[in-house]
Amino acid sequence: MKNKFVKAIFAIALGSALFTSCKPKNSGDAVSGDAAQKAYVAPGKYDEFYNFVSGGFSGQLSVYGLPSGRLFRVIPVFSVDPEKGWGYSEETKPMLNTSNGFVPWDDLHHTEMSQTNGEVDGRWVFGNANNTPRIARIDLKTFKTAEIIELPNSGGNHSSPFITENTEYVVAGTRFSVPADYANGDVAINTYKENFKGHISFVKVGKEGEMDLAFQIVTPGVNFDLSHAGKGKSHGWFFFSCYNTEQANTLLEVNASQRDKDFIMAVNWKKAEEYIKAGKGKKQTVKYAHNKWNEKTHTATSEIKNEVLVLDAAALKDICYMIPCPKSPHGCDVDPTGEYIVGSGKLAALIPVFSFDKLMGAIKNKKFEGDYGGINVVKYEAALHGEVQKPGLGPLHTEFDGRGNAYTTFFVSSEVVKWDIKSLKVLDRVPTYYSVGHLCIPGGDSKKPFGKYLIAYNKITKDRYLPTGPELAQSAQIFDISGDKMELVLDFPTIGEPHYAQAAPADLIRNNGQLKFYKIADNNHPFVAKGEKEAKVTRKGNRVDVYMTSIRSHFAPDNIEGIKVGDEVYFHVTNLEQDWDVPHGFAIKGADNGELLIMPGETATLKWVPKKTGIWPMYCTDFCSALHQEMQGYVRVSPAGSSVPLSWSVGTNLPKATK
Amino acid sequence: MKKLFLTALAFSLLIACGKKEKETEEYNPAADPSATETTATDPSSYDPKRGEGKFTTVELGAALDQAMATKGEEVSGVKCTSCHKMTDEKLVGPGWKGVTERRKPEWIMNFITNPDPMIDKDPEVQAQLEICLVRMPNQGLSDDDARHILEYMRKNDGVK
Numbered sequence: 001m002k003n004k005f006v007k008a009i010f011a012i013a014l015g016s017a018l019f020t021s022c023k024p025k026n027s028g029d030a031v032s033g034d035a036a037q038k039a040y041v042a043p044g045k046y047d048e049f050y051n052f053v054s055g056g057f058s059g060q061l062s063v064y065g066l067p068s069g070r071l072f073r074v075i076p077v078f079s080v081d082p083e084k085g086w087g088y089s090e091e092t093k094p095m096l097n098t099s100n101g102f103v104p105w106d107d108l109h110h111t112e113m114s115q116t117n118g119e120v121d122g123r124w125v126f127g128n129a130n131n132t133p134r135i136a137r138i139d140l141k142t143f144k145t146a147e148i149i150e151l152p153n154s155g156g157n158h159s160s161p162f163i164t165e166n167t168e169y170v171v172a173g174t175r176f177s178v179p180a181d182y183a184n185g186d187v188a189i190n191t192y193k194e195n196f197k198g199h200i201s202f203v204k205v206g207k208e209g210e211m212d213l214a215f216q217i218v219t220p221g222v223n224f225d226l227s228h229a230g231k232g233k234s235h236g237w238f239f240f241s242c243y244n245t246e247q248a249n250t251l252l253e254v255n256a257s258q259r260d261k262d263f264i265m266a267v268n269w270k271k272a273e274e275y276i277k278a279g280k281g282k283k284q285t286v287k288y289a290h291n292k293w294n295e296k297t298h299t300a301t302s303e304i305k306n307e308v309l310v311l312d313a314a315a316l317k318d319i320c321y322m323i324p325c326p327k328s329p330h331g332c333d334v335d336p337t338g339e340y341i342v343g344s345g346k347l348a349a350l351i352p353v354f355s356f357d358k359l360m361g362a363i364k365n366k367k368f369e370g371d372y373g374g375i376n377v378v379k380y381e382a383a384l385h386g387e388v389q390k391p392g393l394g395p396l397h398t399e400f401d402g403r404g405n406a407y408t409t410f411f412v413s414s415e416v417v418k419w420d421i422k423s424l425k426v427l428d429r430v431p432t433y434y435s436v437g438h439l440c441i442p443g444g445d446s447k448k449p450f451g452k453y454l455i456a457y458n459k460i461t462k463d464r465y466l467p468t469g470p471e472l473a474q475s476a477q478i479f480d481i482s483g484d485k486m487e488l489v490l491d492f493p494t495i496g497e498p499h500y501a502q503a504a505p506a507d508l509i510r511n512n513g514q515l516k517f518y519k520i521a522d523n524n525h526p527f528v529a530k531g532e533k534e535a536k537v538t539r540k541g542n543r544v545d546v547y548m549t550s551i552r553s554h555f556a557p558d559n560i561e562g563i564k565v566g567d568e569v570y571f572h573v574t575n576l577e578q579d580w581d582v583p584h585g586f587a588i589k590g591a592d593n594g595e596l597l598i599m600p601g602e603t604a605t606l607k608w609v610p611k612k613t614g615i616w617p618m619y620c621t622d623f624c625s626a627l628h629q630e631m632q633g634y635v636r637v638s639p640a641g642s643s644v645p646l647s648w649s650v651g652t653n654l655p656k657a658t659k
Numbered sequence: 660m661k662k663l664f665l666t667a668l669a670f671s672l673l674i675a676c677g678k679k680e681k682e683t684e685e686y687n688p689a690a691d692p693s694a695t696e697t698t699a700t701d702p703s704s705y706d707p708k709r710g711e712g713k714f715t716t717v718e719l720g721a722a723l724d725q726a727m728a729t730k731g732e733e734v735s736g737v738k739c740t741s742c743h744k745m746t747d748e749k750l751v752g753p754g755w756k757g758v759t760e761r762r763k764p765e766w767i768m769n770f771i772t773n774p775d776p777m778i779d780k781d782p783e784v785q786a787q788l789e790i791c792l793v794r795m796p797n798q799g800l801s802d803d804d805a806r807h808i809l810e811y812m813r814k815n816d817g818v819k
Contacts, residue, residue: 517799519799520737520738521737530736530737531736531737531738531740531741532736532740532741533736533740549741551741551742551751551796552742552751552793552794552796553751553793554741554751556741576737576738576741576798577796577798578738578796578797578798578799578800579796579797579798579799582796625792625793625794626792626793627751627792627793651750
């Protein structure tokens with residue numbers, strides 16, 4: 001009996017030992033005892049860093065705190081957002097305008113913060129639209145998307161938006177090479193090699209952040225994947241990873257993996273500027289939208305532009321050089337000194353590290369091994385600093401801690417590996433859960449990283465959280481990297497699929513003149529009502545404009561009659577509050593539209609076309625006070641051609657009540 | 660005597676703790692010097708006649724300043740009269756009729772520029788809140804705005 005019991009215990013122990021050994025990365029193993037303490041930010045206390053995380057296919061940008069992993073805000077960028085009325089209000093619709101008309105969704109992959117002297121400066125975050133190529137600028141005073149510029153001649157704006165050390169340019173390399181918009185695109189797809197071209201865009205950034213498509217460089221048809229700007233000694237250069245140098249157009253997972261090495265394209269953008277000045281750029285007729293938000297009128301405008309300057313990389317030999325890089329390079333990262341360029345081949349089992357000095361020497365001494373589509377190819381060894389041997393499987397992205405260490409993510413072997421940039425020796429490795437893509441160290445791609453935390457952004461989270469049906473949340477994991485060993489302190493779910501992220505010290509953002517409310521006196525919206533005495537309803541033909549105000553806890557007017565079926569009714573709601581964090585909402589029954597969410601002192605407009613007669617209730621959607629439920633009203637809709645006069649009121653029955 | 664010393668010591672420790680907390684948690688006090696000037700938080704030190712805020716003495720003219728009252732009426736139209744009537748009738752908040760007779764000018768100026776702390780402390784405001792159930796919002800009034808509104812209230816109360 002006793003023996004039997006011991007045997008059973010032994011069997012269970014053996015079984016569980018086998019079980020755990022089958023699953024080498026037991027999720028508990030990586031967490032040490034004081035992890036919770038390191039990630040804990042007590043209620044009412046603030047985090048040390050803001051983390052701006054790509055929302056992937058949600059099209060939005062999310063803002064988290066580090067090290068708590070608490071979600072603070074989702075900023076709508078490329079996708080309509082019913083929560084905030086983004087893309088539903090008349091004022092925000094122009095932000096999503098493109099040369100293809102209104103586009104309600106996109107795929108935001110990468111975030112990049114503005115920099116001054118190579119350091120993050122807390123002014124703006126940029127984001128890319130991967131599907132209908134665009135770049136957005138998000139203002140960190142208002143946490144609002146302030147500008148979106150479309151990119152012509154592109155398909156899949158993936159290697160974007162990366163930035164130069166003084167925010168001179170934000171760049172964008174096309175993922176899909178396609179026939180240029182200014183060429184005849186109606187060609188057989190299998191003529192890729194002749195007719196498909198790559199374009200990389202240099203978008204100039206003005207003092208107030210305003211973006212302007214300065215020029216594009218046309219290259220052979222390849223897939224551009226990622227990029228990073230040079231810094232310090234390599235300022236003036238940009239580096240783009242590219243794959244599919246086979247120029248295949250079908251089944252790329254096989255056909256774009258034929259060559260042992262693809263390329264990192266080094267671009268001398270200062271040289272390109274000289275050529276533009278010397279008139280070497282060719283004006284091409286294209287069509288792209290440029291959308292801007294106006295803080296004074298609380299309204300976006302969209303302008304369609306028709307021209308772009310294009311430089312030919314094959315004709316102007318000293319703008320672009322190709323550096324061979326094994327195999328299907330993805331990440332392309334430059335260390336804080338600007339000397340080392342880390343290329344990571346998705347299919348490579350090593351990490352090549354290139355030296356900027358050696359690259360310059362190779363170019364000077366013409367150590368070329370031939371050309372690719374008219375662009376000189378530098379000899380691999382001539383530009384190579386060295387290779388990190390056996391680091392893991394599937395290296396993707398590298399960030400830096402400012403102490404001479406690099407941290408690379410490995411998608412296939414699901415780990416982050418720390419290595420020494422100079423000696424190329426592996427120093428530490430930690431497992432991630434699972435299939436890590438990008439990573440972020442606050443300031444980790446700048447000259448001055450804040451090397452305290454590292455966040456890994458994972459594609460898959462099986463077994464990590466309570467299950468939620470077929471789809472599980474993607475996730476991020478925070479590691480403390482202040483010591484010799486990386487230490488997992490927290491994981492938290494993310495929105496969409498997190499791609500790249502950026503982070504900055506909290507004070508840099510909250511200290512930059514954060515907006516608390518819009519001053520009502522400065523509100524220059526054409527339909528503003530500054531106070532209830534300006535609330536009114538006007539009709540011009542079948543267009544009805546309601547100048548409405550909201551304050552805790554009522555609308556003015558809250559009774560409107562004389563609206564007719566088929567009228568185009570514009571509710572212009574001005575929030576009269578002048579206090580931090582008191583938005584009001586507005587919704588009306590049956591509207592084939594979203595809601596409005598109006599910030600204090602702001603005006604926003606909802607378009608409503610009533611289809612049926614009756615009484616249509618409207619109400620405030622954002623809980624504003626104890627009497628929030630009472631913040632409501634009625635709109636009476638009469639048949640088309642009805643003679644009910646237009647009337648509106650608040651607090652008084654108009655037209656006069658009948659008994 | 661000893662007891663007093665201990666109390667003083669405890670008090671100074673308390674202040675020291677509070678101060679340290681402030682240095683670490685509040686960021687960049689240098690950028691906004693007024694932010695560091697905290698008013699006393701002890702409810703027993705609250706002056707129900709003056710209220711709480713930056714205004715200690717407000718000089719009123721014997722006669723109405725018509726220009727100021729006009730400006731006050733303009734600001735009120737944007738920020739106040741959505742909720743306050745000029746009569747004694749309650750709308751969202753109480754009517755303004757007679758307010759300058761019930762309240763000191765300092766109290767009015769402090770309340771309309773610094774409502775939240777006063778709503779929390781002033782017994783009469785708390786009683787008012789039980790009736791209105793809506794906390795008066797901070798409408799971001801400038802000092803001048805507040806003074807002009809006060810003059811408009813005086814005009815409403817019959818000052819000539």
